Amino acid sequence: MGKEAVTRLTLAGILSGGHVLLEDAPGTGKTMLARALAVSLGLSFTRVQFTPDLLPGDVTGVSVYRPATGTFEFVRGPVFTGVLLADEINRATPRTQSALLEAMGEGQVTESGITHRLPAPFVVIATQNPVEHEGTYRLPEAQLDRFTLRLSVGYPSVEEEVRMLGRLQGEHPIAALRAVSGPAELLAAQAAARGVHVSADLRRYVSSLAARTRAHPQVTLGGGPRASLALQSVAQALAWMDGRAFVTPDDVQLAAPGVLAHRLSLGIEARMGGVGGEQVVREVLAAEPVPVESGAGGAASPVGRS
Template identity: 50%
Template sequence: MHSLPARPEVEAVTHTARALTESLGDVVRGRPALVRLTVSVLLAGGHLLLEDVPGVGKTTTAKALAQAIGGQVGRIQFTPDLLPGDVTGVSIYHTETHDLQFRPGPVFAHVVIADEINRASPKTQSALLECMQERQVTVDGTTHPLPDPFMVVATQNPVGMDGTYALPEAQRDRFMARAMVGYPDPEDELDMLERQEVADPLASVHPVTSAAEIAHHSTVVRRIYSAPSIKEYVVALVRATREHPMLRLGASPRAGIQLLRAAKAVAVSDGRDHVLPDDVQELVLPVLAHRLLPSADARLAGSTVTETLTQVLAHVPVPVGRTKRALRVPV
């Protein structure tokens, strides 16, 4: 059993979460759920997939997050001719020394912006598999560790648009969560027009934390208390997706691990040192939906993965009884 975090540790993470939320909220107007999910995935040590049509702010969200933590930023523009070595790096032969020297690629950064990831070929997309799961790159038999923290924020256009490839199942499963960015409300869109008429909102984003702090906060988040009933609830939700007749591919064990970890980050962001069933329920759609594949019957019936997950949430019993500890960080 791991040691539970002390009150000052929880308070520090909560303070950082609120600072990041405020910083991103100034740029990503009118989409608090997107900002909340982005901050939670960062603190949980996961990767985020932002999906929607062009021009709604996917890349802006990724850039704002990178600037707010003040770490190293890597930017990869995924195109059909991009090669795996353009992502991870290559070994270059030096005639003077007669040896190979590794030249790191843009993936060697704290926040990697993978822009329009589904415009590259599946072979190039797979270059991120080892990076995202094992936090390392292997080139010519030599393993190179990636920085800590390491987060991939990928953007993609809906599959079916010109020049897009569907992400492989293994790639999607490595993203802790997927967010649909969506259009802002008319009032927020008007505010965006007025603000960006004279200045770039990203120019006002300054670091509110550091990469070292985020790395430490992620270890604190993992130690947040989750009652046995909460863990059983997560397992029940995940297993229900594997048994549902409207799904031909359910959630993996990795999905359950990341769902609980993200729920811990949400709990700390709300000032708690324990996970509630509400935290898990809030994250079921963004954490699980992109990993699931509908069955042939679901396609014929016009049933979506979102509808299926809503049914799962309605039928899996919610834990009752003691799920919390006494400590709470004051708001």
């Protein structure tokens, strides 16, 4: 209710072929957003509650010995689905968190030397509480880098919350949701988004933004090539959702905070001073010249296209 911006960015992350991390306080609708998108996209949905005693095999699957045949059989875990909701992912140990690395990065699971392909499309939507909350583990940098976007849902306004209370008096709204697409349609949409034109100037703009995060004085580890690829792909998805065949600087700037901020490791002085990754990204966006092509009204348009 009233969260169009975060919903749009989450959908853009899915259309880019990536994964999304929703970080916020409990009870803000993170799980509901993941469930609603899974139902609307017509994808199979599995929820895993991450807890300190969760083991890697509980997520990816395990090999089970069958006495009748004298062989081991791989029993697939909940990761073999369309949308995997990794609920409260930072309550599990780092070992279990890392079990998702191969699945998110390669779309496969390797167990006992045998590789098992995941279904396509495959999307991880993870939720986590802020790290200062009790019982949480900080996600390692390698795990964070696998998430295309990190977004915050936020609290609703009073008016939005009043509307929400009214809608929840009867049947839960998610029970009335119907799929508007299916796996084949989503794969086609992802392919179409990848085909959106990105000019040479905008590719340099994307790379320069990532490079500025690496050179920022308060950053010890900035965005790498995967960050640049994610920023371009989310910008393409946003353009495609708007019905455009080309990316504009506005698409890049809209995607940048969610794509870059969680990939930045800040120095101790910055953390003690309350500086966050979002603030650094805002400074980077303000400092980097925006590519502009002369045109009607001075609007940015695809450089090099007729």
